[in-house]
Structures are given as structure tokens and as C-alpha cells.
Amino acid sequence: MLKPGDTIGILGGGQLARMMALAAAPLGLKCHIFAPAGDNPAFDVAAQRTEAPYEDEAALAAFAASVAVVTYEFENVPARTAEILSALVPVLPNPQALETTQDRLIEKRFIRAQGLIVPDFEPVDTLEGLYHAVERIGRPSVLKTRRFGYDGKGQAMIRPDTDLAEAWDQIGRTPAILEAFVPFEREVSVVAARSLTGDVVAYDVAENRHAHHILAETILPANITPRLEVEAKDAARRIGAALSYVGVFAVEFFVAGSGEGEQLLVNEIAPRVHNSGHWTLGGAETSQFEQHIRAIAGWPLGSPRRLGRIDMRNLIGSDADQWASLVAEPGLHVHLYGKSESRPGRKMGHITRVTI
Numbered sequence: 001m002l003k004p005g006d007t008i009g010i011l012g013g014g015q016l017a018r019m020m021a022l023a024a025a026p027l028g029l030k031c032h033i034f035a036p037a038g039d040n041p042a043f044d045v046a047a048q049r050t051e052a053p054y055e056d057e058a059a060l061a062a063f064a065a066s067v068a069v070v071t072y073e074f075e076n077v078p079a080r081t082a083e084i085l086s087a088l089v090p091v092l093p094n095p096q097a098l099e100t101t102q103d104r105l106i107e108k109r110f111i112r113a114q115g116l117i118v119p120d121f122e123p124v125d126t127l128e129g130l131y132h133a134v135e136r137i138g139r140p141s142v143l144k145t146r147r148f149g150y151d152g153k154g155q156a157m158i159r160p161d162t163d164l165a166e167a168w169d170q171i172g173r174t175p176a177i178l179e180a181f182v183p184f185e186r187e188v189s190v191v192a193a194r195s196l197t198g199d200v201v202a203y204d205v206a207e208n209r210h211a212h213h214i215l216a217e218t219i220l221p222a223n224i225t226p227r228l229e230v231e232a233k234d235a236a237r238r239i240g241a242a243l244s245y246v247g248v249f250a251v252e253f254f255v256a257g258s259g260e261g262e263q264l265l266v267n268e269i270a271p272r273v274h275n276s277g278h279w280t281l282g283g284a285e286t287s288q289f290e291q292h293i294r295a296i297a298g299w300p301l302g303s304p305r306r307l308g309r310i311d312m313r314n315l316i317g318s319d320a321d322q323w324a325s326l327v328a329e330p331g332l333h334v335h336l337y338g339k340s341e342s343r344p345g346r347k348m349g350h351i352t353r354v355t356i
């Protein structure tokens, strides 16, 4: 168990690491951020920083020696980096969670093994394999690289007229899965935390709207039935327990069908704090960032109680230019990530309205 004054190591220097470090401070904990050269807004708010590649073994060893525990803000931590660090210091969530969620094929098989539903899928390793997979799964379907996909990157829609060789080229001819297209009613997610002693708290289910494959807005309460709300939280509990997970994670779902036939399909697991949980800053008794720090520190989890109706919007690219009018709105929770350069599609901040 960490004590006030101890230091938490965080891999990654983006906005998630920044908000984790900001949440650690009121608990008397310090953060040491490790990130490769680049725009690292988390460096601005941390007690210590190391700018080095994730492959720099000497820098990793020095980092490990300076912290009581290591966590991360992104799931693509190289396996070798996690291995080097975990030989020296506890890494939480454990590297097994990384292995499971870094690869869509392993992840989907793992989710199925928990008795949960995923869109039908086939592994694809070659163009010939893609032809076979499309024969079985049908069209429309979605071809996704097994690794390194996010915010719709590394994906190709297979429509009735799509040329399969072109789709295979488009994703870079790399190991992939073909997934049935889900004609979903909405997309929802559960953000949950699991403690060192196995306690789980789940935030209410969030409804997420995307624009150009990037999360645009999160609304709570989600427009789903009480049955699905219970099922979604239960799915998160099962996944957390099966991974012996410690920390915050998110489970994203598609809601498909209607009435009695309405069901949840798991889209993916994020082994980290998640954009669809940003509303908890100001919108819940304990933010997801504080919850994550509590969990990896071995402390009791905080209350996930929601404080009102929630509308969280991401500030993408030039949206953040409106900062002066946003900070003038009474009661609006404004978070600007301190990134040095605004680009189209880049997450620059978020705002949350909480209505009682």
C-alpha cells in the first residue's frame, strides 16, 4: 500500500496521464511521467519526468527505481517494456491485461470465454483468408487490424461493392479480423474500477456519440433499459475479475435490437481510464482518475455516485478556440489539456455540464 509522499510512475505523457497526475496530487501522491519526445502535456503537472523511448532499458531501470508502482495511460505499451518494468516494480494493471487487450483476436476470444457476446468474427491473415472470411461473415462487415487500431484507424468497411484486395491493402496487409457489421441502436460504455482486494465499483452506463470515429459526446443517463444497465455493469465485473485487474478500465458495447430482443455486444475493453469517463470529473463523487490512483495505491475505492444528468463534449481541434466563452459559462467544467499544437481531429480538451 502506498503512503502519501510516495511516487507513482506513469507511462505516457498525454491528457490521460495529465489528469491522473492532477488527481494524485490532492491525495499527497507524486507522479513521475515517462514518455518519448513529443508533445507531452502531462510533463507540466508532474513532480518528475523522463523523456526517453520505451525501448531505453537504462532509462526504464532508473524510472522503476524512482517509483513505488507503475501504471500507464495507453494499451499499446510494448510487451518488452512491461516485462522489464514488472521485474523491478509492481505494474498495475498487470501486463496480462495489456496482452489481452492489445490484440483484437485475443481480446474477442477472451470476452467470449467470459460468456459475453461479441460481433461474429473470423481471423484474417492473408488476402485468400479475407475471401473465405467474407464468405462466412457476409457484407457489410468491418476489417480491423489485430493490433494498433484506435479511433477507427486500421479499419476498412467491407460494403457490397468493396474490392477485397483494396481493403486488404488499405489496412496494410497485416494480421486482422473480419467482424460482422452491427446495425446498432446506440453505443454505450461502462467505466469501472477494481481494487487490490477485488472490490469493484462501476459508474453508471454512459451513452457515447462519435463523429468521424472520434468520441464527440457522452450523455448520462444512457437511453437503455434497467436490464441492460445491470448486464453492462455485470459484464465489467466479470471482465475485471477474469483479468485479476487492478485500476480503472472501460468496456464499450453496441446496443442492438429492440424490446425483448435488445442486447449488448461487447466492442472492446480499454485497460485504462477512458474518454467516456471524463464526465466523472465534476459529475461524480469520485473521478475515474482519482479512482485509478486509489486502486493502484492499494487504497479503498471512492463512491462512483453520479451527481446529476451529464453532458460531456470533447473539444476537438479548433473547438478549443472557444475557450474564452466556455470559461465564462457559470458551472461549466472546462478541461484544457495544454497541448502545444491544435490539429483537426486532435483532442484538445473537454467540457462537462452537470444538471441537477
Ligand code: AMP
Pocket (backbone or CB within 6 Å): 119, 142, 149, 150, 151, 152, 153, 179, 180, 181, 182, 183, 184, 187, 210, 213, 267, 268
Ligand atoms: P473500434 O475502434 O473497434 O472501437 O471502432 C470504432 C467505431 O467504429 C465504433 O465505435 C463504431 O462506431 C464503429 N464500429 C466498429 N466496429 C463495428 C461493427 N462491427 N459494427 C458497426 N460499427 C462498428
